[in-house]
Amino acid sequence: MKVLITREIPQAGLKVLEIYKDRIEVDYRQGPPLSQTELKHAIKDADAIIPVIPDDINADVMAAADVLKIIATYSVGYDHIDVAKATEKGIFVGNTPGNLTEAVAEHAMALALSLGRRIPEADRYCRAGKYKYWDPMLFIGPKFTGKTLGLIGFGRIGQNFAKLARFGFNMRILYNDPISHPEAESLLDAEKVELDVLLGNSDIVSVHCNLTDESCGMIGEQELKKMKPLSYLINTARGPIINEEALITALKEGWIAGAALDVFEDEPKIKPELIKLDNVVLSPHIASATWEARIQMSRMAAENVVDVLINKKPPRYLVNKDLAQSTITSIS
Ligand code: DGY
Numbered sequence: 169m170k171v172l173i174t175r176e177i178p179q180a181g182l183k184v185l186e187i188y189k190d191r192i193e194v195d196y197r198q199g200p201p202l203s204q205t206e207l208k209h210a211i212k213d214a215d216a217i218i219p220v221i222p223d224d225i226n227a228d229v230m231a232a233a234d235v236l237k238i239i240a241t242y243s244v245g246y247d248h249i250d251v252a253k254a255t256e257k258g259i260f261v262g263n264t265p266g267n268l269t270e271a272v273a274e275h276a277m278a279l280a281l282s283l284g285r286r287i288p289e290a291d292r293y294c295r296a297g298k299y300k301y302w303d304p305m306l307f308i309g310p311k312f313t314g315k316t317l318g319l320i321g322f323g324r325i326g327q328n329f330a331k332l333a334r335f336g337f338n339m340r341i342l343y344n345d346p347i348s349h350p351e352a353e354s355l356l357d358a359e360k361v362e363l364d365v366l367l368g369n370s371d372i373v374s375v376h377c378n379l380t381d382e383s384c385g386m387i388g389e390q391e392l393k394k395m396k397p398l399s400y401l402i403n404t405a406r407g408p409i410i411n412e413e414a415l416i417t418a419l420k421e422g423w424i425a426g427a428a429l430d431v432f433e434d435e436p437k438i439k440p441e442l443i444k445l446d447n448v449v450l451s452p453h454i455a456s457a458t459w460e461a462r463i464q465m466s467r468m469a470a471e472n473v474v475d476v477l478i479n480k481k482p483p484r485y486l487v488n489k490d491l492a493q494s495t496i497t498s499i500s
Contacts, residue, residue, distance in 0.1 A: 169477050170195055172214040174202055174223050177242055178459075181218070181466035188478055208232035216473040218242055221453070222435070225249040230257055238483060240472035242465055244268055244456075246487050247379045247406060255488040262472030262483030266324065267464035268456035272376075273328035275455035276404045277336075279428035280372050283400050283449045284309045310371070310398065312337045318370025319343040320363070320386075321377030321405065327352045329374060334358075342366045345377070367394040372402060379406035387411065392418040398425045404455040407432040416441045419448060430455045 169192050176198040185192050201222055211217055211233045219225055221243050227250050238260040239249055246263050254261050282288055286307040317333045319326040322343040333339035334356045341358035344366045352358060377383050388411040401424055403410055412433045418424050426447035432438050442448050472483035482492055
């Protein structure tokens with residue numbers, strides 16, 4: 169059986185697969201991203217694929233796969249996979265939930281602090297040899313302690329960020345989520361509010377929901393206009409949740425004070441206007457990039473593959489739950 173791994177990932181997952189080397193052959197691509205044509209070619213005889221976020225696993229790619237049984241993405245998000253098509257074809261989709269929670273929450277906090285305390289700007293200033301004398305008015309930003317954090321999406325990552333903010337900075341926590349989270353509410357003194365209320369009352373708004381048809385473009389002109397003029401917008405979730413054109417106008421016209429983005433509407437492309445703005449902090453989709461998180465992600469993706477190919481059961485971190493009862497009879 170063949171497992172296609174589309175990019176270099178930490179060794180942990182490869183070690184899991186190596187245990188079954190008499191039955192599993194690994195096609196390990198460590199170079200630049202595969203084009204759609206290369207992907208279709210490589211997936212043809214693969215029983216399993218471990219793709220990464222930029223791999224577009226759409227209906228066409230699945231049609232090119234003759235024996236594919238599992239798509240074990242090296243990510244928690246799965247908006248790069250046509251899950252409905254996979255389910256229709258009886259292909260399992262597995263992901264790597266949970267282990268990157270702290271990493272992403274820490275990165276969201278790092279972005280908020282960098283933006284507010286203007287660290288990238290100050291760094292550029294020092295490197296440019298501009299620090300000639302101490303200036304009492306240089307790079308002043310807000311205090312974070314005691315301010316209000318508004319979380320759009322209050323799942324594992326949102327709640328973790330709330331913990332850092334609540335216990336580290338004594339911040340008030342507001343959240344907007346279709347689901348109520350009473351336990352986290354009492355632990356964190358958090359309040360579930362309508363989106364408008366969150367936008368109008370938060371000093372930092374941070375996005376932590378999945379990208380879905382409903383959340384795509386949910387932060388646009390109207391929403392940005394509801395935010396406080398001194399507030400910051402952070403996005404470590406998925407780029408298309410924020411309308412970037414509207415955000416650029418908001419940043420230029422001072423509807424909000426700044427934005428920090430780890431994800432972009434048309435990744436890896438970043439709009440040139442965003443790059444020019446000083447009240448923006450950018451990072452290249454690295455919120456989950458701690459060794460701890462990435463090693464675990466690698467292991468979990470491989471475990472998903474082993475569950476299906478060797479243990480002949482659905483992957484332990486199953487996305488398309490409709491297939492939970494599937495019996496795997498066709499795997500030899
Ligand atoms: C994910 O896993 O979905 C993150 O965006 C990248 O690790």
